[in-house]
Amino acid sequence: MSFLVIDGEHKDPNDIDTLDPSTKKEYGPFSNEEEANDICKGLIQISSSTPPSTRRALRAGTSPC
Numbered sequence: 001m002s003f004l005v006i007d008g009e010h011k012d013p014n015d016i017d018t019l020d021p022s023t024k025k026e027y028g029p030f031s032n033e034e035e036a037n038d039i040c041k042g043l044i045q046i047s048s049s050t051p052p053s054t055r056r057a058l059r060a061g062t063s064p065c
Contacts, residue, residue, distance in 0.1 A: 002029035003036035
């Protein structure tokens with residue numbers, strides 16, 4: 001199984017369907033969930049200083065980060 005991390009601006013952090021497609025970035029694929037989660041954590045740290053409306057929707061595989 002491979003894992004992707006999806007990054008972008010969204011309106012609802014709990015709903016990947018609210019991701020603005022023009023801001024979508026994909027990282028990976030990664031061969032294991034741990035590696036994908038490490039990338040995810042780094043992106044979360046970067047986005048934590050942005051307003052909630054521009055925070056990123058991040059997922060590794062099928063699980064939210």
